[in-house]
Amino acid sequence: MERRFEKELESLKTTLIRMGxxxxxxxxxxxxxxxEEDVPAAQKIIDSDDRINSFEIEIxxxxxxxxxxxxxxxxxxxxxxxxxxxxxxxxxxxxHAVNIAESTVQFSKTRPKEPSMEIPKMSELAxxxxxxxxxxxxxxxxxxxxxxxxxxxxxxxxxxxxxMEVVELLQKNKKFIEGGLELVRLSRNLERIADLATNxxxxxxxxAQARIVKHHAEEKKTGPxxxxxx
Amino acid sequence: xxxxxxxxxxxxxxxxxxxxxxEIKTIPEKMIAQNLNCFFGKTQAIKNVTLSIPTxxxxxxxxxxxxxxxxxxxSLNRMHEVAGGTMTGTVLLDGLNIxxxxxxxxxxxxxxxxxxxxxxxxxSIFDNVxxxxxxxxxxxKNKVNEIVERSLKQAALWDEVKDSLNKSGxxxxxxxxxxxxxxxxxxxxxxxxxxxxxxxxxxxxxxxxIEELIYDLKKNYTITIVTHNMQQAARVSxxxxxxxxxxxxxxxxxxxMFTAPRKKRTExxxxxxxx
Numbered sequence: 233m234e235r236r237f238e239k240e241l242e243s244l245k246t247t248l249i250r251m252g253x254x255x256x257x258x259x260x261x262x263x264x265x266x267x268e269e270d271v272p273a274a275q276k277i278i279d280s281d282d283r284i285n286s287f288e289i290e291i292x293x294x295x296x297x298x299x300x301x302x303x304x305x306x307x308x309x310x311x312x313x314x315x316x317x318x319x320x321x322x323x324x325x326x327x328h329a330v331n332i333a334e335s336t337v338q339f340s341k342t343r344p345k346e347p348s349m350e351i352p353k354m355s356e357l358a359x360x361x362x363x364x365x366x367x368x369x370x371x372x373x374x375x376x377x378x379x380x381x382x383x384x385x386x387x388x389x390x391x392x393x394x395x396m397e398v399v400e401l402l403q404k405n406k407k408f409i410e411g412g413l414e415l416v417r418l419s420r421n422l423e424r425i426a427d428l429a430t431n432x433x434x435x436x437x438x439x440a441q442a443r444i445v446k447h448h449a450e451e452k453k454t455g456p457x458x459x460x461x462x
Numbered sequence: 463x464x465x466x467x468x469x470x471x472x473x474x475x476x477x478x479x480x481x482x483x484x485e486i487k488t489i490p491e492k493m494i495a496q497n498l499n500c501f502f503g504k505t506q507a508i509k510n511v512t513l514s515i516p517t518x519x520x521x522x523x524x525x526x527x528x529x530x531x532x533x534x535x536x537s538l539n540r541m542h543e544v545a546g547g548t549m550t551g552t553v554l555l556d557g558l559n560i561x562x563x564x565x566x567x568x569x570x571x572x573x574x575x576x577x578x579x580x581x582x583x584x585x586s587i588f589d590n591v592x593x594x595x596x597x598x599x600x601x602x603k604n605k606v607n608e609i610v611e612r613s614l615k616q617a618a619l620w621d622e623v624k625d626s627l628n629k630s631g632x633x634x635x636x637x638x639x640x641x642x643x644x645x646x647x648x649x650x651x652x653x654x655x656x657x658x659x660x661x662x663x664x665x666x667x668x669x670x671x672i673e674e675l676i677y678d679l680k681k682n683y684t685i686t687i688v689t690h691n692m693q694q695a696a697r698v699s700x701x702x703x704x705x706x707x708x709x710x711x712x713x714x715x716x717x718x719m720f721t722a723p724r725k726k727r728t729e730x731x732x733x734x735x736x737x
Contacts, residue, residue: 235734237734303693304733305692305696305720305721305732305733306720306721306722306723306728306729306732306733307729307733308733309720309721310721310722442721442722
């Protein structure tokens with residue numbers, strides 16, 4: 233007999249996965265709108281952010297109900313804690329997708345003549361990290377989550393080099409200020425999406441293995457041990 | 463990069479979590495059960511259990527009905543043999559086997575509080591607490607008065623009964639009766655207090671008082687509590703041991719047991735998936 237509690241947990245997971253799919257789609261469409269200079273598509277992203285916010289509230293309510301009424305422990309407790317943090321991360325990723333869509337609107341007025349080559353690479357990497365972080369939650373795969381963490385430094389480096397590139401461009405051509413600042417903003421939003429995808433991956437590791445890996449919390453501790461079959 | 467639809471995503475599955483290695487315990491042991499087997503006739507209730515009971519900490523024992531947790535508790539002060547049981551193995555108290563000692567002395571050092579409050583029905587509140595002292599030959603009235611007051615204070619009952627010490631113990635509420643029994647146990651100055659479901663018959667207010675009391679008592683006593691209520695085990699104990707069909711399945715600090723148990727059977731039991 234499946235218990236009501238297990239149905240509630242399943243429902244929470246399903247809602248979070250749906251929210252993840254919508255957020256990932258928003259990121260991809262926002263980035264596409266930048267490359268294709270598609271202002272109407274960008275505006276659609278800006279206008280539909282409320283949908284993501286509603287998911288976050290729905291998950292918050294489910295978490296409060298389960299904590300208050302079911303007093304979960306062990307892996308159930310970890311799932312609920314992770315779900316709430318992940319939904320918060322996803323909501324913020326949604327906000328960054330809106331920021332990117334706003335860049336599309338700005339670029340339509342001040343498109344730089346020499347767009348950075350780093351932006352397509354950064355976009356691809358940020359979206360891939362988000363997709364893998366979400367997949368790691370769906371499959372409760374700490375290995376996939378770990379693979380997300382290893383890519384965070386790369387996108388940080390890309391963001392730094394992108395900023396340097398814009399600074400050099402601005403030194404050569406002062407007319408480029410507005411477009412250059414918009415490029416820095418775009419790069420920063422992509423880097424933040426990757427950071428939040430990393431947070432999601434860290435939560436998946438906590439969910440799967442009860443390990444807190446954020447802020448290098450584990451470096452001085454012993455690693456995981458094999459699960460006993462009993 | 464194609465977006466997977468919800469239908470395409472595989473149904474989420476929970477993998478068995480891996481816990482980090484428990485830290486090596488450095489807390490001294492007050493009691494140790496070693497290779498303990500307990501029997502009722504031919505039925506074996508406890509199977510080769512080795513478990514340390516840390517000094518001045520609260521150890522909670524959890525497990526489904528019939529798992530042997532109360533039998534284990536009773537073997538720690540030789541009450542198991544009173545119930546007609548037999549045992550093999552050793553139980554050390556400060557390094558000495560209690561089964562080589564006088565059971566009366568063992569039970570004075572290792573006191574017990576039962577599930578159902580059992581004040582002596584014909585005795586006053588005062589006499590209930592003083593009974594053990596008198597049985598042990600303490601005649602000094604001032605000393606008895608002093609110990610009764612101290613024990614009732616330790617059991618958080620003094621303020622409620624100090625003006626009615628001559629009333630029958632049975633005149634008290636269920637929660638007060640249980641605290642009276644705790645005072646009676648503390649009066650003979652035990653080193654270890656065993657509690658068998660001490661709050662299972664009490665309302666939430668009385669339960670909260672007993673739980674606060676357990677928390678305070680560990681400053682001076684080593685406590686082992688058997689409970690069916692897992693939230694209670696989580697709230698009051700420093701360590702938790704999980705028993706199943708007479709075996710000790712897992713013991714760890716309580717936080718680890720309730721956030722990331724190492725054994726699947728523990729996980730399944732505490733999350734309500736069996737038992």
